[in-house]
Amino acid sequence: xxxxxxxxxxIIALIAATFLLAGLVKGVIGLGLPTVSLAxxxxxxxxxxxxxLLIVPSLVTNLLQAATGGHARVLLRRIWPxxxxxxxxxxxxxxxxxxAEPELLTGLLGGLLMAYAAISLSGWRVSLPERSEIWxxxxxxxxxxxxxxxxxxxxVPGVMFLQAIGLPRDRLIQAMGMLFTASxxxxxxALQANALFTGREGxxxxxxxxxxxxxxxxGQKVRRRLPEAxxxxxxxxxxxxxxxxxxxxxxx
Numbered sequence: 001x002x003x004x005x006x007x008x009x010x011i012i013a014l015i016a017a018t019f020l021l022a023g024l025v026k027g028v029i030g031l032g033l034p035t036v037s038l039a040x041x042x043x044x045x046x047x048x049x050x051x052x053l054l055i056v057p058s059l060v061t062n063l064l065q066a067a068t069g070g071h072a073r074v075l076l077r078r079i080w081p082x083x084x085x086x087x088x089x090x091x092x093x094x095x096x097x098x099x100a101e102p103e104l105l106t107g108l109l110g111g112l113l114m115a116y117a118a119i120s121l122s123g124w125r126v127s128l129p130e131r132s133e134i135w136x137x138x139x140x141x142x143x144x145x146x147x148x149x150x151x152x153x154x155x156v157p158g159v160m161f162l163q164a165i166g167l168p169r170d171r172l173i174q175a176m177g178m179l180f181t182a183s184x185x186x187x188x189x190a191l192q193a194n195a196l197f198t199g200r201e202g203x204x205x206x207x208x209x210x211x212x213x214x215x216x217x218x219g220q221k222v223r224r225r226l227p228e229a230x231x232x233x234x235x236x237x238x239x240x241x242x243x244x245x246x247x248x249x250x251x252x
Contacts, residue, residue, distance in 0.1 A: 023212035027219020039242035051152035052201035057212035065177030085141030087186040093149020094190035107250030109151040113243030126164040
């Protein structure tokens with residue numbers, strides 16, 4: 001995307017509204033900022049720019065989530081191999097942003113969003129015994145890192161792994177914050193190394209932080225009034241539809 005396009009008032013308004021909505025979703029259910037922002041922005045602008053814009057809002061909001069809960073030390077001892085592989089393999093996927101056709105990667109993002117939403121709506125869960133974590137953690141981490149680098153989506157299959165190992169809800173939310181923080185930092189470095197996260201994207205990403213934080217604060221208030229199960233269902237139906245729209249745009 002050109003510098004002129006990023007300073008277009010309509011594009012700026014779209015970015016602000018997108019991160020306000022994405023922050024609202026994250027405030028209610030503890031995840032969804034990258035998912036929502038990518039789903040909307042990738043449909044309106046190019047995928048690499050959309051990935052770059054989410055860096056600062058995602059890093060700050062997920063760092064806050066990762067630091068809250070009081071279980072960081074226990075979680076790190078348990079999932080550090082998963083987090084390590086999920087971080088160091090991001091650069092492999094990011095290489096594809098320079099080598100692969102943009103439509104292919106945009107279509108992959110759409111497919112991932114649809115798969116994530118469909119699995120979540122179905123209620124299907126994988127269960128892994130603790131003895132399997134020693135090999136499953138790195139395997140899931142590698143897959144998550146490569147897909148993060150290719151699409152900017154942090155959730156598949158990483159969140160499914162964290163759910164599969166049976167973490168209680170408060171630890172699961174904190175562990176997701178740790179995964180998303182590490183993935184965002186790794187993605188920022190990978191995009192910068194490929195000249196896809198430059199000064200203009202950095203400034204716009206920083207400006208997107210304010211609406212994201214406002215949305216997150218509002219979402220935390222909504223959480224106390226709206227049944228979480230109902231909101232999750234609406235959220236995943238919307239992500240399924242947006243993923244379908246992105247996939248259709250990529251293949252048409």
